[in-house]
Amino acid sequence: MFNLVKGTHDISVDEADKYTYVEQILIQVAETFNFKEFRTPILEYTNLFTRSVGDSSDIVRKEMYTFLDKAGRSVTLRPELTAGIARSIVNSKMLALQDYPVKAYYVGPCFRYERPQLGRYRQFNQFGIECVGVNSPYRDVEAISFGYYCLKMLGFKNIKLKINTLGDNETRENYLKSLREYFSDKIEYLCEDCKERFNINVLRILDCKIDAESDIIKNAPKIVDFLSENSKNNFNIILKELDKLEIPYEIDNNLVRGLDYYSDVVFEYHHFSENGSSLGAIGGGGHYNKLIGEVGGPKDCEGVGLAFGIERLVILMDNENLFENKIDNSIDVYVMPIGPYQDRALEICNMLRLNGFSCDVCLENKNISQMIKKATKRNAKYALIFGEDEIKTGKIKFKNLKTGIQGEVEIDNVVSFLDNFDANLINKEN
Ligand code: AMP
Numbered sequence: 001m002f003n004l005v006k007g008t009h010d011i012s013v014d015e016a017d018k019y020t021y022v023e024q025i026l027i028q029v030a031e032t033f034n035f036k037e038f039r040t041p042i043l044e045y046t047n048l049f050t051r052s053v054g055d056s057s058d059i060v061r062k063e064m065y066t067f068l069d070k071a072g073r074s075v076t077l078r079p080e081l082t083a084g085i086a087r088s089i090v091n092s093k094m095l096a097l098q099d100y101p102v103k104a105y106y107v108g109p110c111f112r113y114e115r116p117q118l119g120r121y122r123q124f125n126q127f128g129i130e131c132v133g134v135n136s137p138y139r140d141v142e143a144i145s146f147g148y149y150c151l152k153m154l155g156f157k158n159i160k161l162k163i164n165t166l167g168d169n170e171t172r173e174n175y176l177k178s179l180r181e182y183f184s185d186k187i188e189y190l191c192e193d194c195k196e197r198f199n200i201n202v203l204r205i206l207d208c209k210i211d212a213e214s215d216i217i218k219n220a221p222k223i224v225d226f227l228s229e230n231s232k233n234n235f236n237i238i239l240k241e242l243d244k245l246e247i248p249y250e251i252d253n254n255l256v257r258g259l260d261y262y263s264d265v266v267f268e269y270h271h272f273s274e275n276g277s278s279l280g281a282i283g284g285g286g287h288y289n290k291l292i293g294e295v296g297g298p299k300d301c302e303g304v305g306l307a308f309g310i311e312r313l314v315i316l317m318d319n320e321n322l323f324e325n326k327i328d329n330s331i332d333v334y335v336m337p338i339g340p341y342q343d344r345a346l347e348i349c350n351m352l353r354l355n356g357f358s359c360d361v362c363l364e365n366k367n368i369s370q371m372i373k374k375a376t377k378r379n380a381k382y383a384l385i386f387g388e389d390e391i392k393t394g395k396i397k398f399k400n401l402k403t404g405i406q407g408e409v410e411i412d413n414v415v416s417f418l419d420n421f422d423a424n425l426i427n428k429e430n
Pocket residue numbers: 080112114119120121122123124125126258281282283284285307308309310311312
């Protein structure tokens with residue numbers, strides 16, 4: 001027996017159906033917004049993340065899977081995908097075409113060395129979008145509404161959108177100065193992590209999970225009081241547009257997000273169940289004004305993006321029964337040879353599969369009731385049954401396992417018969 005690496009998890013067969021369902025819905029919504037799929041490597045050079053996610057973030061400081069490859073280069077298993085997508089957009093020279101914006105969606109695994117708990121893993125999957133080459137609050141609204149519609153399409157009802165602005169560079173400079181002054185004589189009362197954050201990036205103190213309820217944090221200066229005219233206008237446009245789209249939100253002045261590349265609007269989606277419990281954010285994102293420049297693109301190129309954690313979506317959807325009647329794990333046909341006719345059974349399967357029917361077969365010499373049990377367990381719609389007699393006459397037996405209706409069909413006509421099964425049924429009843 002080998003153990004799983006701590007913080008990783010197998011996705012069992014039944015669970016995998018749920019992951020596929022969630023990903024398909026998210027991709028469908030992404031396509032209605034004209035986002036195009038990007039696939040980037042899981043492994044990137046470490047400095048991509050130190051430059052973009054930022055070396056003051058917890059992710060870069062404590063959570064990255066970083067190692068030297070055999071040539072001594074420092075590489076990292078991606079802790080998120082935005083940096084890689086930004087790198088890929090810049091490397092591909094798409095931005096040089098000036099056909100802005102570039103709209104990307106992605107899905108895939110990420111790695112963070114966090115303390116594992118329910119909904120928090122060291123390998124987990126994200127789905128996200130990036131819209132690059134834009135500097136319009138309306139694009140921010142498009143991204144925020146995209147996330148909201150995704151959650152609606154998955155069936156969620158109790159969604160809370162938290163939103164804040166981190167302002168532009170000028171805003172943040174003034175704000176950080178004021179935060180530093182405010183915390184300088186209070187920092188000794190906060191946790192060890194906050195003490196460290198005070199020196200590295202004072203903004204992160206606002207995001208502390210340990211001291212979140214402390215009055216010191218609650219009474220800290222608020223960024224809204226520091227916003228430049230431009231940032232204020234942009235934020236107001238976003239809020240107004242969300243009102244028009246009837247997307248409810250809550251302004252949370254302490255929402256700063258854990259990645260250094262954000263500026264201006266940031267947001268998170270939370271879900272609250274009837275009993276008030278929450279798994280933390282199920283998704284989050286924001287605007288970025290320096291990231292593209294940091295990874296080698298034009299300095300004035302901005303963007304907006306968001307990511308959902310697929311594990312958290314699946315856990316919450318399970319809790320809320322949102323997968324009910326959504327996952328079809330049935331097969332069309334189960335082929336059941338009675339006697340040593342495995343070769344004929346495979347031929348029939350082959351014919352059905354080439355015609356687009358999903359089909360499985362019993363090749364293990366079972367009796368008919370054992371095979372019916374297998375067919376039922378595999379959730380087959382039809383059983384095709386044949387033995388010596390049927391092969392002689394060229395007609396095999398069929399049974400609709402949902403309705404119990406049964407009869408005979410010529411082997412050569414099986415495909416067209418199944419294609420028209422419902423029509424045949426009506427004819428029969430008439
Ligand atoms: P972030 O990239 O930190 O903005 O995270 C985006 C989303 O990914 C979060 O809202 C979570 O749903 C999910 N997520 C982040 N970290 C983890 C983790 N360690 N395990 C599972 N999901 C995660």
